[in-house]
Amino acid sequence: MKAAGKGAPLRVGIAGLGTVGGGTLRALADNAEAIGLRCGRPVRAVAVSARDRHKERGLDLSACRWHDDPLALAADPEVEVVVELIGGSDGPAKALVEAALEAGKPVVTANKALLAHHGTALARLAEARDAGLYYEAAVAGGIPVIGLLRDGLAGNRVERVAGILNGTCNYILTTMRESGREFADVLAEAQALGYAEADPGFDIDGVDAAHKLAILTALAFGCTLDFEAVRVEGIRQISAVDIAFAEELGLRIKLLGIAARNGGGGGPGGGDGGGEATVSQRVAPVMVPLGSPLAAVEGVFNAVLAEGDFVGKIMAEGAGAGERPTASAVVADLAAIARGDRRAVFGVPAAALRRLAAAPVEDQAGAWYLRLMVIDQPGVIAEVAAALRDEEISVEALLQRGRDPGELVPVVITTHETSEGRMRRAVARIAALEACLEAPRLIRIESE
C-alpha cells in the first residue's frame, strides 16, 4: 500500500435505504478522505435501490443511480460490491444476495436472519464464485466482533462464546432492575421510547439473539450453521421478584446467547480426534455474578465474550444497533473488500465447516436458581428438599423471606452444578406438590 488513495474507487451498490443504508451513505461521505487513505483507494456509493424512490430521506443521492429492482442493482455493471440492507430471511434479500454472489460480486449484509437460515449455502456459493460474503453488521451492531473472532483470535481454539446480543432485552432488564417495575410496564415504555418494536416478539422472545448466536457459533467453532438447534427462551417470564432475589444473591439477570463446544480435538471444528465434538447453543435469561464483565453491560449496549485456549477471556462491548454504529460495521466490511482482503465466510473454507451435533440437553451441566411460590405451611421445604435429594442435587442456598402462615410466599433455592436432566425432573416433581401454587421459575446461573 504505497500509494495513498490513488487506486480506482471501489464502486458500491446499496439495496435498502432505511436507517442503516442512510448511515452507510453518510459514513462514506463524511469520512471519505480517511477511508480512502486507509484503503488505498476511495470507496464510493454509485447505485442504490429501495422501495419508494420519492420518499424524503435527507440523503444526497445525486451521485447514485437508482434501481427500483434490487436484482437490477446486482446486475448493474457499475456496481462491484452489493450491500444488502433489505432484511428478512428469504424473499428479495435472499434473491439479491444470491444474484450478486452468482455474478461474482462480494456482498456485505446486516441480515442475521438470512445468514442464520441460509448461511452455509451462501458461504458455499460465495466461495464457488470467489466472491466473499461479509456480515460484521449482522451481529452486535457496531462492535467488530466478527473481525475479532475471525482475525483477532485466528491463533486460538475458541471454546465458548457468550453475548448480550439484543439491546431491547438488555434495556428492559436493566430498567426493570433499576426501577423495580414489572416486565409489561417496562416493555410498554420501551415501545413508547422506540427501543422496542410495536410487535416486540422477535426481540423479547429471543429470536433475534438466536439468529446472531447461530452466526457466532459457526464462526467460533468452524461448523455449519444450525439455527434450528438453538434453544431459545425469551424474557417475558422474568419478574421483578426474580431480579430482586438475583441482586440479593450477588447475581444479575441477562439475556445471553451462549455457544459452547464440548469434547473433540484441536481443529477449528474439533477435528483431530478425541471423541466426537458437540455444540450447545442457548439463548436464555441467565444469572451472572455481579462482578463479571457481562453483568456490567447495561441498557441498550451489546457485548460479546469469547474464550480461547491462548487468549483466555476477551470481551468487546459497544452499541449493538442504531443507524451510525451499524453503518460503522458495514463500512468496515467495505474497507476490507477495498483493501483486497481475502476471508473465508465463516473463518474456514465452507467445505471444511463440520456438522457438529447438538449437545444432549439432558447432560448439560449447570447451577440453577429456582423460585417457588408455596403455601407457607410446615413440611413444604422438606418435600422440596427431598425432590432435590432424590436427583442428587446439592443445595447451595435457600431463602425464605418473610413468614405468613397459610399464605403464598416465595422460596428461592440455588443449587450447585448438576445436569439439566436431573434439575428438570426435580422441578417437575416439585411443581406437582400441592403446596406449590404457581409454576416454578427456573433460571440457570452462569459462572460468568
Next chain:
Amino acid sequence: MKAAGKGAPLRVGIAGLGTVGGGTLRALADNAEAIGLRCGRPVRAVAVSARDRHKERGLDLSACRWHDDPLALAADPEVEVVVELIGGSDGPAKALVEAALEAGKPVVTANKALLAHHGTALARLAEARDAGLYYEAAVAGGIPVIGLLRDGLAGNRVERVAGILNGTCNYILTTMRESGREFADVLAEAQALGYAEADPGFDIDGVDAAHKLAILTALAFGCTLDFEAVRVEGIRQISAVDIAFAEELGLRIKLLGIAARNGGGGGPGGGDGGGEATVSQRVAPVMVPLGSPLAAVEGVFNAVLAEGDFVGKIMAEGAGAGERPTASAVVADLAAIARGDRRAVFGVPAAALRRLAAAPVEDQAGAWYLRLMVIDQPGVIAEVAAALRDEEISVEALLQRGRDPGELVPVVITTHETSEGRMRRAVARIAALEACLEAPRLIRIESE
C-alpha cells in the same frame, strides 16, 4: 480462498525465546490445523534465534534452524517473516527489524518501546520495501485492539482513545482498593507474586503505558508517533486515603492512557480544514465513575475504549500480558500475513501521517479531585475557597471528614470543569498556605 490449507506454508523465523516466543511456538503447534484452515496455508516456525542455545525451555525446536545471531535469522532465505521478541527500543531488536524490512520481509513485533521511539521511521522503511510491520502484541497483550482500531473502525473518525494499558498498575490499584493497604506494601506483594518486576519503575511510573499510548495515538488519529509528547505520571503517589475518598465520591482510580484529538477537520489526521488539529497524550492516574466500563476492569486485565464518530463508544477488555495471550496476538498477525492482507503500518500510508502539535497543557479542560492535608483551624477552608474563586474554579463538592482541632485532617474538593492552567495556579497558591502541611494531591476526574 477456495482450497483449504493447500497453499505453501508461511515460513516464520522467531527471534527471542522468552515467554512470548515459547507461547508463539506452542500456539503454532497446538492449533496448526485450525490456523492452516483459516489462512488457506500452514504457518510454520522454521528458524529461531536466542542468546543461549543450551537453555532448557521445554520447547520442541527440532523443526527449526538455530541462529545465534538474530541478523542471520533475518538473512536466512528460508525465513519469509521475522517475529521480533527480543525487546528494547534500540540495539539488537532495532537492528533485526530494520534488517528484515530492508530485505523486504514482513515483521511481527511485540516491542512497544521500539515502535514508540522509532515507529514513524520503521513504517516508512516498511512501506519503501513493501514489507509490512505488524504489532498487535505490542499493545494490550491478547486484546486485538490494533485490528479493532485499524480495521473494525475503518469507517470512523476516532476522537479519543482511553486505555488501561498496564496490568501491573491495575493490579496494584485494585488490590489497594480491595485491601485498604498502601502502595509500597501492595507493590512488594506484587513483586513476590511475579506481577511486578524487581525493578518496577518501567511499569509503575507509567513508561510502559506511555509507549503503548503513543502507538494507539498514531493509529487512531493517523499522525506520526510522538512519544516525547506523552505527559507521564505513574501511581507511586496514590495513597489509600485517595482510593477511599474516590469510592465515597462514586469514583475509582485507574491509571489510564488517554489520547484525544482537538479541532481539525474530517481526515484521519484532521486533514480537511477546520483549524489546526492538536492532540493530547496523557498517562496518569485518574478517577472514573464507578458505573463506567473502565471502572469495572480490575486486576491484571487491560482494556481499551475508543470513541468514533459513527460507532460511538466501544471497549475491548482482556488479558494484557502473559505468554499465551501475547502469543495469541503474535499469531493473529502471522495469520494476516499468511492470508496476504495488506495494511498500512499505522492505518494510513506513512507519507500521509500528519505531524499533530501537542495540545497546550494550560488549555486542557477537566474536572479535578484535590486533597489537602491541613491544620484543622478556623479560616483554612475560606482561604482555599478564595484561591479557587480567584481562578474562577467552581467547587462541585467539599468533604471534611472528622474534626480534630489543631491537628492535620484531610480536606477533599472536587471541581467542575476548568482549564488545567487555572487549576494548577490555584493549587500552587493553596500549597503555599501556612495551614497546608503536605503537598496537595491533584487527580483528574474523567467522565469515563
